[in-house]
Amino acid sequence: MSTAPTITPADREDEFAFGRSAIHDPLAENGTGEFGTVGYRVDDEAAGNASVDQHASRLAVEPRPEGQSRSWADLDWPVVLWIGGVHLAALAAPFFFSWSGLAICLVLYWVTGSLGVCLGYHRLLTHGSFTTTPAVKFFYAFLGGVSGEGSALHWVANHRKHHAFSDQEGDPHTPRDGGLWSHMLWMFPAHDSAELAAHVRRWAPDLDRDPGIHFLHKTFLVWHVLIGMALLGTGWLLYGPTTGVSWLLWGLAVRMVIVFHVTWLVNSASHMWGYRNYETTDDSRNLWWVGLLAFGEGWHNNHHAFQRMAKHGHRWWEVDVTYWAIVAMEKLGLAWNVVHEPTGAGRRSAGGGHRHRDPVHH
Numbered sequence: 001m002s003t004a005p006t007i008t009p010a011d012r013e014d015e016f017a018f019g020r021s022a023i024h025d026p027l028a029e030n031g032t033g034e035f036g037t038v039g040y041r042v043d044d045e046a047a048g049n050a051s052v053d054q055h056a057s058r059l060a061v062e063p064r065p066e067g068q069s070r071s072w073a074d075l076d077w078p079v080v081l082w083i084g085g086v087h088l089a090a091l092a093a094p095f096f097f098s099w100s101g102l103a104i105c106l107v108l109y110w111v112t113g114s115l116g117v118c119l120g121y122h123r124l125l126t127h128g129s130f131t132t133t134p135a136v137k138f139f140y141a142f143l144g145g146v147s148g149e150g151s152a153l154h155w156v157a158n159h160r161k162h163h164a165f166s167d168q169e170g171d172p173h174t175p176r177d178g179g180l181w182s183h184m185l186w187m188f189p190a191h192d193s194a195e196l197a198a199h200v201r202r203w204a205p206d207l208d209r210d211p212g213i214h215f216l217h218k219t220f221l222v223w224h225v226l227i228g229m230a231l232l233g234t235g236w237l238l239y240g241p242t243t244g245v246s247w248l249l250w251g252l253a254v255r256m257v258i259v260f261h262v263t264w265l266v267n268s269a270s271h272m273w274g275y276r277n278y279e280t281t282d283d284s285r286n287l288w289w290v291g292l293l294a295f296g297e298g299w300h301n302n303h304h305a306f307q308r309m310a311k312h313g314h315r316w317w318e319v320d321v322t323y324w325a326i327v328a329m330e331k332l333g334l335a336w337n338v339v340h341e342p343t344g345a346g347r348r349s350a351g352g353g354h355r356h357r358d359p360v361h362h
Contacts, residue, residue: 076190083187083260086148089253098243101250104231105258108251113259114295116143117155118322122297125207126156129310130326131337138212146227148256149263151217154196157203162267163307164203166282173267175283183268184260228252262293270300277314278305286318296320306342 093101120140123129141152149155158172165171175182191199200208207213216223231251236244265287274285278301290298291313297303299312299320313320329335 074190075188079187082148083184086253086256086260089249090257093246093249093254096242096246096249098246098250100235100239100243101246104247104251105255108255109258110295112143112147112255113262114322115140115325116145116147117149117259117263118295118297119325120144121147121149121152121155122159123310123322123326125152126159127308129308129339130330130335132329132335134212136329136334138216141213141216142223145216145220146223147259147263148224149260151220152213153200153204153207153217156207157200160203161199163304166280166284166304167271168282175268175271179268179272182271183264224252262290263297265290266294266297266300270298274298274301276301278302280304291318291320296322308339309342310339311341 121144124132124137124140125144144155145151162171162173167174167176173182173186178185228248231247232244234244235247270285270287270290271283272285274287274290276285280301282304284301284304286299286301288298290300292298296312296319299314299318302314302318303309303312310326311320311323312318313323326335326338330338
């Protein structure tokens, strides 16, 4: 039976250190714009005790509780109403079906899902898989925002914390607390303003200092209203009121429901089912159908093993549409310092063999 490898001092010097240790940790920022490493799993008992102590101290930094122990008596009603309202609106869409509405839905599914959430929120803002200009960064943050999944401030903070405590105490959405919890219920219990502010300062201080990100945070709902009005008005003017309503429901509500659940499946299904290329310290899996639906995000075990890599598909069959977009940006001069593959020696595969860099060449 294969076991997770021991993290060595050499690994600690590798910014793509194996597994959870590659997470951006704002408390370990080294002054170069990169973040240090946290959360090593080691086999040595004394070092393991130190790791437990470190885990507890990192939890103590932020007062925000996680997990199903949080009270269901106090719900975050704006979130509940937002997600519930979008789903209710989507239920009306079949009564206003049009092929043009479906086409708009699918195009915006890719634009807001792949480019906005997967490329912008996840690989750029959360993990720094490549570098780009402030204008391009703002553009992708905007696309991520109009996916409907909240502003970059909270999305990135939640995701960085997930990596730091993946499938442990402190993980906001581990399936160990229940599959439906990890899929969507984790968003519903309320946090007070002090908890949210501390959460952002702890896990996304770089974005907290960015005025453009704060502007998008404050105007989150405005953009959805404007997009909805544009879809409704354009369809109405060109083809009549029925088409206008069709474009509104399919281009906004149905598209958002699809993007919601596809990206949420990465949090739930990809930590429950699938295969593993690498022995990570969490339950991450590669799940082919989530990989396809989520534009490459479903190769989740690969991502948890090498978190800053822009490329999530490490085998030839692991299609990663979002990575293709990053490569296209690089060729156009819009992205540089792209993390195509990990540095240093190979990593231990889930089969127990020593995996070198060949499987992840681009």
